[in-house]
Amino acid sequence: MAWLPLLLVILLSLHEWLFQPLLVISATLFELRPLPWLLLAGLAWLMAGKPGKR
Known part of the structure; x- marks a missing residue:
């Protein structure tokens, strides 16, 4: 039962x-x-629109 406090501290x-x-x-x-x-x-993305043709 000594492992129970250690488990509690770890958790x-x-x-x-x-x-x-x-x-x-x-x-x-x-x-x-x-x-x-x-x-x-x-x-800003909506106002930028589509890129034009080059």
């Missing part, structure tokens, strides 16, 4: 090391902070 460390950064990244994506920049890029 909590993995959670802190791996999942916390993923949660921060996903929260940023779901808050749609880059949405104005994406809309601006899409608008």
